[in-house]
Amino acid sequence: MAATAERNYLRTAPAERLPSPAERAGMFGWLRENLFSSRGDIALTLICILFIVWAVPPLLRFFLLDAAWSGNDREACLASPQLPEPGACWAFVRVWFSYFVYGFYPLFERWRVDLFFVALAVGIGWLAWLSAPRRDLGAVYFFIVLPALSCALLSGAPRLGLIDIPTALWGGVLVTIVVATVGIVASLPLGILLALARRSELPVVKFIAVTFIEFVRGVPLITVLFMASVMLPLFVPERLSPDKLLRALIGVALFASAYMAEVVRGGLAAIPRGQYEAAQALGLPYWRMMALVILPQALRVTLPNIVNTFIGLFKDTTLVFIVGIFDFLRTIEAARADPRWATPVTSVTGYAFAALFYFICCYGMSRYARNVETRLARAHRR
Amino acid sequence: MPQSMRSPPSSQAARRTGNIALQVALVVIVGGIAYAAIHNAAQNLAEAHIASGFGFWNNTAGFDISQTLIDYSASTSTFGRAFWVGLLNTLLVSGIGIVIATVLGFAVGIARLSRNWLVSHLAGGYVELIRNVPLLLQLLFWYNSVLRALPLVRGSVSLPGGGLLNNRGLFLPRPEFSPGFEYVLVALLLGIAASIVLRLWARRRQDRTGEPMRIFWIAFGLIVVMPAVAFVATGAPLSFSFPTTGRFNVMGGVEILPEFAALLLALSIYTAAFIAEVVRAGILAVPHGQTEAAQALGLRPSTALRYVIVPQAMRVIVPPLTSQYLNLIKNSSLAVAIGYPDLVQVFAGSVLNLTGQAVEVVAITMAVYLFISLVTSLLMNLYGYAIAAEER
Numbered sequence: 001m002a003a004t005a006e007r008n009y010l011r012t013a014p015a016e017r018l019p020s021p022a023e024r025a026g027m028f029g030w031l032r033e034n035l036f037s038s039r040g041d042i043a044l045t046l047i048c049i050l051f052i053v054w055a056v057p058p059l060l061r062f063f064l065l066d067a068a069w070s071g072n073d074r075e076a077c078l079a080s081p082q083l084p085e086p087g088a089c090w091a092f093v094r095v096w097f098s099y100f101v102y103g104f105y106p107l108f109e110r111w112r113v114d115l116f117f118v119a120l121a122v123g124i125g126w127l128a129w130l131s132a133p134r135r136d137l138g139a140v141y142f143f144i145v146l147p148a149l150s151c152a153l154l155s156g157a158p159r160l161g162l163i164d165i166p167t168a169l170w171g172g173v174l175v176t177i178v179v180a181t182v183g184i185v186a187s188l189p190l191g192i193l194l195a196l197a198r199r200s201e202l203p204v205v206k207f208i209a210v211t212f213i214e215f216v217r218g219v220p221l222i223t224v225l226f227m228a229s230v231m232l233p234l235f236v237p238e239r240l241s242p243d244k245l246l247r248a249l250i251g252v253a254l255f256a257s258a259y260m261a262e263v264v265r266g267g268l269a270a271i272p273r274g275q276y277e278a279a280q281a282l283g284l285p286y287w288r289m290m291a292l293v294i295l296p297q298a299l300r301v302t303l304p305n306i307v308n309t310f311i312g313l314f315k316d317t318t319l320v321f322i323v324g325i326f327d328f329l330r331t332i333e334a335a336r337a338d339p340r341w342a343t344p345v346t347s348v349t350g351y352a353f354a355a356l357f358y359f360i361c362c363y364g365m366s367r368y369a370r371n372v373e374t375r376l377a378r379a380h381r382r
Numbered sequence: 383m384p385q386s387m388r389s390p391p392s393s394q395a396a397r398r399t400g401n402i403a404l405q406v407a408l409v410v411i412v413g414g415i416a417y418a419a420i421h422n423a424a425q426n427l428a429e430a431h432i433a434s435g436f437g438f439w440n441n442t443a444g445f446d447i448s449q450t451l452i453d454y455s456a457s458t459s460t461f462g463r464a465f466w467v468g469l470l471n472t473l474l475v476s477g478i479g480i481v482i483a484t485v486l487g488f489a490v491g492i493a494r495l496s497r498n499w500l501v502s503h504l505a506g507g508y509v510e511l512i513r514n515v516p517l518l519l520q521l522l523f524w525y526n527s528v529l530r531a532l533p534l535v536r537g538s539v540s541l542p543g544g545g546l547l548n549n550r551g552l553f554l555p556r557p558e559f560s561p562g563f564e565y566v567l568v569a570l571l572l573g574i575a576a577s578i579v580l581r582l583w584a585r586r587r588q589d590r591t592g593e594p595m596r597i598f599w600i601a602f603g604l605i606v607v608m609p610a611v612a613f614v615a616t617g618a619p620l621s622f623s624f625p626t627t628g629r630f631n632v633m634g635g636v637e638i639l640p641e642f643a644a645l646l647l648a649l650s651i652y653t654a655a656f657i658a659e660v661v662r663a664g665i666l667a668v669p670h671g672q673t674e675a676a677q678a679l680g681l682r683p684s685t686a687l688r689y690v691i692v693p694q695a696m697r698v699i700v701p702p703l704t705s706q707y708l709n710l711i712k713n714s715s716l717a718v719a720i721g722y723p724d725l726v727q728v729f730a731g732s733v734l735n736l737t738g739q740a741v742e743v744v745a746i747t748m749a750v751y752l753f754i755s756l757v758t759s760l761l762m763n764l765y766g767y768a769i770a771a772e773e774r
Binding site (some may be wrong): 032035037041044045048049052104192202203205206207218219221222223226227230231233234235236237238315316318319321322329333339342347348354355358359363366379 | 401402405408409411414418419420422425426427429496497498500501504510511513514515516517518519520523526529531544622712713715716719726730734740741744745751752755756
C-alpha cells in the first residue's frame with residue numbers, strides 16, 4: 001500500500017518553468033547565433049562590418065547629404081569652398097525630368113501620354129490581381145482594346161481630333177514602356193502559338209516552330225535588332241518600309257515570343273495527361289480543349305515564369321538604344337552630354353536615377369512573381 | 383498533341399486530310415513570305431546598286447581596330463581578317479569573363495547560404511541589386527563614370543607592382559623572357575604531369591588497400607618548388623618592362639583598353655549574380671538527409687561536402703550554368719555600345735557600314751553566335767547522357 005502510494009505521483013502544482021536555453025534567448029542570443037557563433041564567424045562578421053563602415057557613409061553623403069537638390073545650371077553642382085567634394089546633382093534630374101519621361105513629345109499633347117500610362121496601369125492591375133472580377137474581360141481589354149487605344153492616343157487619329165505625332169518625337173520612359181508593352185502583348189499570344197506548334201504531332205508545324213525558337217534563342221538581341229533595322233527595309237517593298245521604332249518593335253516582339261514560347265511549353269508540360277484525356281473524353285475538339293481546359297491551367301502555373309521573362313524583356317528594352325531609338329537610357333545619355341550641366345558628377349547622377357527606375361520596376365515585378373509562386377504552392381498543397 | 387485514337391474511321395480519315403492540308407498551307411505561306419522577302423531584297427539591292435554575295439570578304443578593309451590579337455593593319459588586311467579579329471576579341475572577353483563570373487558567382491552563391499546573417503544578407507543585396515538593373519546601364523556606368531573618369535596620363539595612378547592606371551586604360555609590366563626560361567617551363571610541365579600520375583596511383587592504392595595518402599605537399603614540391611629551383615639555377619631568365627608615362631601617352635608594358643576592362647567588369651559582375659542564384663538553388667536541391675547520412679557515416683564536414691553534397695549539387699547546377707555562360711557570350715555583343723572591337727562592333731558595325739552588304743554581314747554574325755550556341759547545347763546533352771548513365 002505504502003509502495004503504491006510512493007509510485008503514484010500526482011502533481012499538484014505546475015512545474016517550475018525552465019529558463020530557455022541561454023544561447024537562443026533575446027537579442028544577445030540572436031546575435032551570438034547569427035553573427036558570433038564561432039571564431040571564423042566572428043572574423044567574417046568583423047570583415048562585413050568594416051566593409052559597411054567603409055562603403056555606406058560615403059554613399060549616403062554622396063547621394064543625400066552633399067547632394068544638390070535645386071538649381072538651374074551646373075553652378076549648383078560644382079565644387080565650392082564649403083563643399084570641396086560635391087555630391088549627386090539631383091537638380092540636373094529635376095530640370096530634365098519631363099524630357100526623361102516624354103522625350104520630345106509636344107508639350108500640349110502630353111496629356112495623351114499620361115492617359116496612356118493610366119490606361120496601361122488599369123490593364124496591368126486587372127490582369128495581375130489574381131482575384132479581380134471578370135479577368136477574361138481584362139484579357140480582352142489588355143490584348144485588344146488597349147493596343148488600339150494606345151495606337152490612336154500616342155501616334156494620333158485625325159478623325160478623333162488627335163493630331164499625328166511622328167515616332168521620332170517619342171522618347172524617354174514613354175518609349176521604354178511602349179517597347180516593353182508591345183513586347184508582352186505580342187509575345188504572349190505568339191509564344192502560346194509557337195509552344196503549341198512545338199508540341200504538335202504534325203512534323204512540318206513542329207519543324208517550323210523548333211527552327212524559329214532555337215534560331216532566335218541562339219543569337220543576341222542586338223543582332224535581331226540589327227536585322228530588324230537594316231534587313232527588314234530590304235525585305236518589304238519600298239513604299240511599305242516601316243519607321244524606325246516600328247522596326248525595333250517587330251524585332252523585340254519576335255525575340256520575346258521565342259523566349260515566351262519556351263516558358264509556355266514548360267507550363268504545358270506541367271499539366272497532367274489526364275487533363276487532356278478528360279477533355280477528349282468530353283468530346284472537345286483540339287482548339288476548344290486547349291482554350292477551355294489546358295491553357296488556363298498551364299498559364300496559371302507558369303505565371304511566375306512569364307513575369308520573370310517579362311523582367312528580362314524590360315531590361316532588354318535598353319538595347320533599342322543601340323539602333324538609335326530614344327528610350328529612357330538614351331535620353332539620360334543625351335542629357336548628360338549637355339554642356340550646361342557638364343560637371344564631374346552629372347553622369348553618375350544620371351545613371352543612378354536610371355538604375356533607381358529600373359530597379360524599382362524590376363524588383364517590384366520579381367516580388368509579385370514570388371508572391372504568385374507561394375500562392376500557387378499553397379493552392380497545390382490543399 | 384495527344385489525338386484520340388478511338389474515333390470512327392471516317393472522322394479519322396477526315397482529320398488526317400485536314401492535318402495534311404494544314405501543313406501544306408503552312409509550307410505555302412512560309413515559302414511565300416520567304417520568296418516575297420528575297421524578291422523584294424533583290425529588287426531593292428539592285429536599285430541601290432549593291433552587289434550581293436560574299437565577294438567583299440577578300441577586299442581591303444581600310445579601317446583600324448584598337449585591339450588585335452592577330453596581325454592586322456588597315457591598309458593591307460581584308461574584311462575577312464577583320465572578322466577573325468572581331469571574333470577573337472569576342473572570345474577573349476567572354477573567356478576571361480566566364481572564369482571571373484564563375485569564381486565570383488560561386489563565392490556569392492555560397493555566401494548567400496551562410497549561417498552568418500550579415501554575410502548572407504550582403505550577398506543577397508548584391509544579387510538583387512545587380513539582377514534588377516539592365517546590363518547596358520551597368521556597362522555605361524563602368525565605362526563613362528568609372529574608367530573614363532580616371533586621371534589623365536600625366537596624373538596616372540601607380541599600382542603596386544609597377545602598373546599604371548589612367549583614362550587610356552590599364553598598363554601592366556610586360557614579362558620578357560631570356561634564353562633558359564624554357565627549362566623552367568619544362569620543369570613546371572613535368573611537375574604537373576608527375577602530380578597527376580601520383581594522384582592516380584594514390585587513388586588506386588586507396589581503392590586496393592583502403593589507406594588514404596596525402597599528396598598535397600608532394601604535389602606542391604613538384605609543381606612549385608621544382609620550377610622555382612630551375613628558375614634560380616638558370617639564373618633568373620625573366621625580366622619585366624615597366625610602363626612609363628610620356629607626355630600624352632604611356633610607353634612600354636601591356637596595355638589593357640578601358641573598353642575591354644569595362645566590358646569585362648560589367649559582364650562578370652552581372653553574370654555572377656545569376657550564377658550565384660544557380661549555385662544556391664543547386665545546393666538547396668540536395669536533400670538535407672544526404673548531409674545527415676554523411677554525418678552518420680562519420681564523414682567530416684569537409685569530406686561530406688566534397689564527396690556527397692557537391693557532386694549531387696553539380697548535377698543540378700551545370701545545365702543552367704551553361705545557359706548563363708551562353709548568355710554571357712551573347713551579352714558580350716553589348717560591346718558595340720562602348721566601342722570595344724568585338725564581332726558585332728567590327729563586323730556588323732564597321733564592315734556593314736563600309737560594304738553596305740547588310741544581308742550577308744548580319745547573316746554571318748548570327749551564324750557565328752548560333753554555331754556557338756548549338757555546339758554548347760550539344761556538349762550539354764552529352765554531359766546529360768554521361769550523368770544519366772551514372773545514375774542507377
